Amino acid sequence: MDQSRKAELLQKDRKYVWHPFTQMKDYANQDHVLIEKAEGIFLYDADGNRYYDTVSSWWVNTHGHAHPRIKQAIIEQLEQMDHVMFSGLTHAQGIELAEKLVQITPEGLTKVFYSDNGSTAVEVALKMSFQYWQQVGKTQKTRFAYLDNGYHGDTLGAVSVGGVDLYHSLYKPLLFSAYRVAAPQLFQWPDASAAGEDACVAAALADVKQLFETSAHELAGIIVEPMIQAAGGMNIYPAAYLKGLRELCTEHAVHLIADEVAVGFGRTGRWFACNHADVSPDIICLSKALTAGVLPLAATLCTEEIYQAFYDDYDRFKTFFHGHSFTGNPVGAAVALASLQIFEEEQVMRHVSDASAHLSVQMERFREFEHVANIRALGMVAAFDLVADRETKQGFDEQDRAGYQIYLEGLEEGLILRPLGDTIYFWLPLATTTSDIDEITRRTMRVLQRKGM
Numbered sequence: 001m002d003q004s005r006k007a008e009l010l011q012k013d014r015k016y017v018w019h020p021f022t023q024m025k026d027y028a029n030q031d032h033v034l035i036e037k038a039e040g041i042f043l044y045d046a047d048g049n050r051y052y053d054t055v056s057s058w059w060v061n062t063h064g065h066a067h068p069r070i071k072q073a074i075i076e077q078l079e080q081m082d083h084v085m086f087s088g089l090t091h092a093q094g095i096e097l098a099e100k101l102v103q104i105t106p107e108g109l110t111k112v113f114y115s116d117n118g119s120t121a122v123e124v125a126l127k128m129s130f131q132y133w134q135q136v137g138k139t140q141k142t143r144f145a146y147l148d149n150g151y152h153g154d155t156l157g158a159v160s161v162g163g164v165d166l167y168h169s170l171y172k173p174l175l176f177s178a179y180r181v182a183a184p185q186l187f188q189w190p191d192a193s194a195a196g197e198d199a200c201v202a203a204a205l206a207d208v209k210q211l212f213e214t215s216a217h218e219l220a221g222i223i224v225e226p227m228i229q230a231a232g233g234m235n236i237y238p239a240a241y242l243k244g245l246r247e248l249c250t251e252h253a254v255h256l257i258a259d260e261v262a263v264g265f266g267r268t269g270r271w272f273a274c275n276h277a278d279v280s281p282d283i284i285c286l287s288k289a290l291t292a293g294v295l296p297l298a299a300t301l302c303t304e305e306i307y308q309a310f311y312d313d314y315d316r317f318k319t320f321f322h323g324h325s326f327t328g329n330p331v332g333a334a335v336a337l338a339s340l341q342i343f344e345e346e347q348v349m350r351h352v353s354d355a356s357a358h359l360s361v362q363m364e365r366f367r368e369f370e371h372v373a374n375i376r377a378l379g380m381v382a383a384f385d386l387v388a389d390r391e392t393k394q395g396f397d398e399q400d401r402a403g404y405q406i407y408l409e410g411l412e413e414g415l416i417l418r419p420l421g422d423t424i425y426f427w428l429p430l431a432t433t434t435s436d437i438d439e440i441t442r443r444t445m446r447v448l449q450r451k452g453m
């Protein structure tokens with residue numbers, strides 16, 4: 001791109017655009033990276049510089065950018081039908097995708113309700129659970145529980161069940177009140193041994209048990225990010241927690257709502273993160289990688305039992321009065337179907353198994369850094385924390401903005417990193433090869449060296 005066009009665009013960006021999750025003042029004297037092209041696992045800026053998309057463009061990208069089969073699916077679908085409403089009308093793409101989703105998600109989920117982003121998938125889940133209990137006569141069950149450090153999106157229902165104070169506490173006056181329970185946070189647990197891990201899980205489950213014993217009569221559901229609390233700092237936790245949570249939910253008749261918006265579709269090394277614990281939730285929320293990270297689409301799946309509580313004569317007013325303009329968008333659905341075909345034809349899950357094993361090994365190399373702690377990995381996700389003191393795990397002063405400094409230096413190394421505070425993580429496209437992983441870790445090590453970590 002010629003320099004005058006680039007300057008003009010960046011000047012207009014400053015003048016007109018408000019970017020998400022961004023302190024715009026950070027960009028008073030620094031430009032956003034102007035991206036012109038995305039291909040494979042790379043992004044290219046307006047000067048032709050190439051960057052590894054190590055965060056999968058906010059945890060969405062799956063098969064790399066510009067996959068020919070995905071592009072073809074969009075073109076073919078647009079030639080046939082762009083968008084139609086999904087109420088009173090239906091279409092092959094929405095129907096066939098629903099069938100596939102029921103086949104691949106954990107057993108027992110039989111009905112698919114579409115929406116268009118992760119937050120709406122969560123809103124749907126909360127309203128569905130709430131209304132279910134109203135319609136089966138358990139009208140006291142109106143409340144929800146959520147985990148400390150959990151994140152489920154930015155709309156107000158999702159924020160009401162959000163446990164990351166930095167993002168959520170300000171909005172409290174706007175929110176419905178919900179119960180907060182402890183999360184299994186291994187890195188805050190004093191004992192790092194296997195027995196310590198068990199004790200950490202047991203303590204978190206004991207907190208749920210205590211809540212359920214006193215309050216299950218008023219609880220509709222509990223929402224959880226299976227295996228990884230992502231926005232809360234990539235807290236990877238043991239599958240035993242999910243297993244225990246499922247048991248408690250069944251015992252106390254509380255819906256288990258699995259928010260797999262971020263972790264679904266292979267990112268954790270299994271099709272769905274719930275598969276690690278071999279559990280089926282009552283409701284599952286999907287988005288992001290549903291369309292291989294290319295178009296906005298979401299789905300909330302529920303059990304037949306939940307669905308049947310809404311199925312009645314119209315004049316009994318049990319309809320689920322919820323819907324979005326772009327519900328079941330055919331282009332999004334066609335892309336999702338194409339993505340699932342790629343999974344099969346390119347044996348993506350087999351590749352993920354090899355690549356994620358390699359990623360875990362490579363992450364060990366960060367141990368040599370004095371200011372790196374809590375190295376962890378699951379599937380194509382890996383993270384570590386930057387700390388001032390590795391022994392005490394004392395963090396850096398917030399003013400230092402250590403993570404942000406790494407982000408800036410990463411750009412110089414051709415890496416798009418997007419630290420969560422001082423947690424540096426990789427959320428790799430499933431298409432990332434083992435040699436890409438070597439290069440990404442090598443470059444990240446150079447960044448750390450240069451920043452004196």
Ligand SMILES: Cc1ncc(COP(=O)(O)O)c(C=O)c1O
Pocket residue numbers: 059117118119120122151152153154225230231259260261262263287288
């Ligand atoms: C676990 C989880 N749930 C929900 C959401 C919200 O998705 P969206 O940003 O598409 O609204 C996110 C987004 O990062 C997420 O990580």
